[in-house]
Each structure stands twice: as structure tokens, then as C-alpha cells.
Amino acid sequence: MSSNIAILDNIVIVLVEPLQSGNVGMVVRALMNTGFTRLRIVNPHHYDPKIVSAAAHRSEAFQETIEFYDDVPSALHDVNLVVSASNRQRELGPPLMPPDEMAPIVLEHAKIGTAAILFGREDWGLPNEIVHRSHYQLYIPVDPAYASLNLAQAVLLTTYELRRAVLKPRDDLPEVGIDPRDPPATEAEFTAAMDSILEALGKAGFFKPGQEPAKRLKFDRLFRRTRPTASEAGLLRAMGFVLERELSCSKYAQRWEERKRKMQEDEQSRKANRRPEPPHMKIF
Numbered sequence: 001m002s003s004n005i006a007i008l009d010n011i012v013i014v015l016v017e018p019l020q021s022g023n024v025g026m027v028v029r030a031l032m033n034t035g036f037t038r039l040r041i042v043n044p045h046h047y048d049p050k051i052v053s054a055a056a057h058r059s060e061a062f063q064e065t066i067e068f069y070d071d072v073p074s075a076l077h078d079v080n081l082v083v084s085a086s087n088r089q090r091e092l093g094p095p096l097m098p099p100d101e102m103a104p105i106v107l108e109h110a111k112i113g114t115a116a117i118l119f120g121r122e123d124w125g126l127p128n129e130i131v132h133r134s135h136y137q138l139y140i141p142v143d144p145a146y147a148s149l150n151l152a153q154a155v156l157l158t159t160y161e162l163r164r165a166v167l168k169p170r171d172d173l174p175e176v177g178i179d180p181r182d183p184p185a186t187e188a189e190f191t192a193a194m195d196s197i198l199e200a201l202g203k204a205g206f207f208k209p210g211q212e213p214a215k216r217l218k219f220d221r222l223f224r225r226t227r228p229t230a231s232e233a234g235l236l237r238a239m240g241f242v243l244e245r246e247l248s249c250s251k252y253a254q255r256w257e258e259r260k261r262k263m264q265e266d267e268q269s270r271k272a273n274r275r276p277e278p279p280h281m282k283i284f
Contacts, residue, residue: 005166007107008166010110010115011036011106011110011116012038012114013038013039014042015041015119016043016118016119016121016126016130017043017044018044018047020046021047021051024055025052026150027151028052028056028059029055029152031159034156040066040067040075041069043069078113079113079114079186079187080114080185082136082187083117083118083135084136084138085118086125086138087142089137090128090131094132097139099157099160099162100170102138102161103165104165104170106162113183114186117158122151132217133224179229182230189230190224192237193228193234194236196237196238197237197239212259223236
């Protein structure tokens with residue numbers, strides 16, 4: 001066995017809002033089959049350790065290491081590569097790759113940081129806003145006549161290809177060059193830079209009412225394509241901070257702060273009124 005297999009410990013599998021504990025258990029089983037050790041779960045609809053253990057025998061020690069988060073940004077704060085697993089192609093979405101071609105990219109990032117692969121809930125997968133804010137989109141080239149994969153199948157196929165890429169690397173794929181002295185920005189660093197720039201633009205009156213969410217997505221997509229390093233993200237954040245400071249007294253600044261408060265209140269109201277979803281079992 002390759003001595004490099006420990007690199008799999010730097011790859012995090014993230015389940016976003018899984019619906020059923022049995023499906024989580026099958027994912028745990030798939031991860032243990034392929035030698036992966038890290039699982040993060042975002043806002044599960046149901047989680048019962050006994051049901052997980054029934055699907056994945058002798059997984060109690062693994063379950064103790066599972067990390068739970070309330071939202072996706074928190075679950076990705078320390079990662080420097082975000083891959084969304086989905087077979088649905090989006091307009092202007094991130095580059096699509098199958099698992100075997102994605103593997104060298106994921107492994108190269110795992111050498112100098114933490115890479116994350118996200119899988120969505122069983123009934124409708126990942127929402128567009130998460131996929132659009134990913135660096136890559138992973139798809140599994142199954143027969144389009146019956147393209148439905150369950151959650152554990154998708155995780156198993158993906159992690160199998162990653163494990164195989166460690167044990168027997170392919171030499172027909174382009175090399176991925178990353179400078180370990182200035183690695184890719186983590187999601188926390190990238191988000192801080194975007195928040196700083198967008199806050200300055202807001203105080204400058206750049207956003208018309210209602211435009212900020214769509215414009216933010218476009219800015220995120222634009223800057224994410226450049227794959228900023230940690231130092232570059234720091235530079236962007238500093239630029240935004242200086243601009244924000246100089247614009248804080250502009251006539252637009254007060255309007256911007258009032259609009260942000262209104263958006264936060266609306267978001268809190270939506271969360272408070274959100275109805276629980278009925279359980280489903282379906283697809284990747």
C-alpha cells in the first residue's frame with residue numbers, strides 16, 4: 001500500500017442537510033471502506049447514532065469524529081478547495097469533471113491544506129447557490145437513461161477514485177501546480193476578502209435595491225475563477241477595508257447600513273417561518 005494514503009485524511013466529505021440516518025450510515029460505511037476519516041454534516045434533518053451503526057457496523061469510533069455544523073460556510077471555513085458533487089449542469093457553473101479527472105486536483109490541494117467535497121440532500125441534491133460558489137463541480141458519468149444515484153453510491157464512487165489515484169496515480173492528466181509557500185486561500189479568507197470588497201461597494205452606492213444578492217454571486221464567481229492565494233485574498237481584504245473607511249461618510253453609507261439591517265431582518269423572519277420538510281429518499 002502506498003505510504004501516501006494518509007493524504008486522504010486531508011479530504012473532508014460534507015453532507016448538506018441529509019434527510020435520513022440510514023443514508024448517513026451507508027455514507028459512513030462507504031468512507032470506512034475507502035479509508036476516509038473525515039465527515040462533516042450540515043444541518044441534518046435527522047441523525048440517530050443507532051441507525052447509523054445498523055448501516056455501518058463497528059462505526060462507533062468513526063461516528064465520534066463526525067463534525068456537525070449549522071450552515072455550509074461554517075463547515076468550509078478552513079478548506080482551500082470546494083468541490084460540489086452534482087450531475088445537474090448549471091448555466092455559468094463551475095468546471096465539470098468526473099471523479100478520476102478531479103482526483104489529482106483534490107489530492108494536490110490536500111497536500112498543503114484541506115479539500116472538501118459536498119454532497120446534497122437525498123431528494124434534490126445541492127442548491128444552485130452552493131454549486132455556483134464552488135471551484136469545481138464533480139459529476140459521475142452514469143447512463144443518462146437512469147442517472148439516479150443514491151447518496152452512498154455517489155460518495156463511494158467518488159472516494160474510490162480518490163483512493164485509487166493515491167495508490168496508482170495516472171500519468172496522462174495535466175499536473176496541478178500549487179506553491180506551498182502561498183497556498184490557495186481558505187474559504188474563510190476568501191469570504192473575508194469578498195465581504196470587505198462588497199461592503200465598500202455597498203457604501204459607495206454600487207448596488208441598487210434588491211441587486212446585492214445577484215451581484216454578490218457574480219463577484220464571487222469572478223474572483224473564485226482567479227483562485228486567489230492566501231496573500232492575494234489578504235490584499236483584496238485590505239483594499240476593501242481602506243475603501244470602506246474612506247467611504248464611510250458618503251451619502252450612500254447610511255442607506256447601505258439601513259438596507260443591510262432590513263435584509264438581515266427579512267432573513268431571520270424567513271428562517272423563523274420555514275416549515276420542516278417531509279422525509280424523502282432519492283438521488284445524488
